[in-house]
Amino acid sequence: MDQTSSLKLFGSWASSYTHRVQLALKLKAIQFEYIEEDLSNKSASLLQYNPIYKKVPVLVHNDRPIAESVIILQYLDEVWTDSQIMPADPFERAVVRFWCHFADDKLGPAVGAVFATSGEVQKASVDQVHENLGLIERELREGFFKGRKFFGGDSIGLLDIVLGCGSYWLAVFEEVMTGVKLVDADSFPLFHTWLREFESRDEVKETIPAVDKLLDYARAVRQMLLGLNQSNNVDSADTAAADTTNVVAATVVTNNDITWGVKKYWVSPFWVEMEGMGGYYMSVLTIYGHVWVLVC
Numbered sequence: 390m391d392q393t394s395s396l397k398l399f400g401s402w403a404s405s406y407t408h409r410v411q412l413a414l415k416l417k418a419i420q421f422e423y424i425e426e427d428l429s430n431k432s433a434s435l436l437q438y439n440p441i442y443k444k445v446p447v448l449v450h451n452d453r454p455i456a457e458s459v460i461i462l463q464y465l466d467e468v469w470t471d472s473q474i475m476p477a478d479p480f481e482r483a484v485v486r487f488w489c490h491f492a493d494d495k496l497g498p499a500v501g502a503v504f505a506t507s508g509e510v511q512k513a514s515v516d517q518v519h520e521n522l523g524l525i526e527r528e529l530r531e532g533f534f535k536g537r538k539f540f541g542g543d544s545i546g547l548l549d550i551v552l553g554c555g556s557y558w559l560a561v562f563e564e565v566m567t568g569v570k571l572v573d574a575d576s577f578p579l580f581h582t583w584l585r586e587f588e589s590r591d592e593v594k595e596t597i598p599a600v601d602k603l604l605d606y607a608r609a610v611r612q613m614l615l616g617l618n619q620s621n622n623v624d625s626a627d628t629a630a631a632d633t634t635n636v637v638a639a640t641v642v643t644n645n646d647i648t649w650g651v652k653k654y655w656v657s658p659f660w661v662e663m664e665g666m667g668g669y670y671m672s673v674l675t676i677y678g679h680v681w682v683l684v685c
Contacts, residue, residue, distance in 0.1 A: 395422075395450070396448070396449070396450050398411065398422070398448055398449075399424045399434070399435050399438065399445050400423065400424070400425065401425065402425060402598060404446070405554045405555040405558070406458040407445055408554040408596050409459075409461075411423070412550055412553075412592060413461075413462050413466075416592050417469050417472045419465070426445050428445070431443060438456075439456045446461060448461045448464070459547075462547055466547070474541060474545065474550065476542075476546065485546065485547055488528070488548050492551050492555065493551070496518070496525075496555075500518055500555075500559065500562070502514035503515050503562060503566070504614075505611070515569060515570075518571055522571075522576075523576075525552075526577045526578075526579055538583075540583075545587065549583075558603075558607075559571045559572050561600065561603045564604055565604065566611070
């Protein structure tokens with residue numbers, strides 16, 4: 390396939406999903422056009438290219454759209470075969486896919502719960518993050534990835550991209566939340582070393598937004614979430630709700646849907662589709678594929 394052909398990426402600046410694709414494109418030195426989406430007012434092009442899920446990122450190659458970040462990463466690796474990010478061995482590819490799923494299914498929700506809660510609930514969430522990081526640490530110490538600089542070997546691979554584009558939130562959250570320590574170099578030395586090595590790469594520095602911008606964003610979102618939880622007197626580990634005329638928050642979201650009263654919301658990265666309810670919606674944060682949304 391023509392590698393100089395038209396390539397566009399629809400994304401959102403704070404989306405770790407978008408960062409995954411941006412980083413892979415940079416690592417492969419692929420030229421592309423980036424289109425920033427306003428997810429409270431999605432463009433006609435985004436809705437045209439991803440009519441089913443209506444979310445970012447979407448890669449459009451010669452007017453043919455590909456959705457879902459990990460699917461996009463694998464597509465890029467199959468079309469642009471230089472600087473491979475997926476291993477050649479079928480078993481290793483399966484191992485990589487497993488840990489990518491783990492990042493989105495286990496680690497992300499736990500990190501998100503720390504961010505949106507306080508008190509004893511937050512402490513329990515921190516313990517869950519540490520348990521999940523411990524599993525990754527063990528894999529680096531004695532598992533399939535033992536002795537490697539990156540999960541991909543000597544260079545960044547697909548799992549590095551999936552885990553790394555999200556891990557930067559760990560340090561941001563530690564800065565925002567006094568007394569919370571998520572990545573302790575003494576407890577998780579191999580993961581800590583890997584993360585520092587990942588973040589030192591020029592392509593990563595060019596992809597991840599500035600720390601100050603992330604901090605401002607995270608502080609504002611956390612204040613909003615905690616204020617909503619307190620005003621509604623709802624345990625912050627559950628779905629927070631308010632009158633439909635006010636702002637409400639969907640906190641821990643699992644299985645891609647939540648039920649609030651008689652209303653059902655289908656949730657995916659950086660958007661929420663509201664069934665049977667008019668009004669405005671906006672999304673606030675996604676970490677390893679886990680979503681936190683504010684709905685007005």
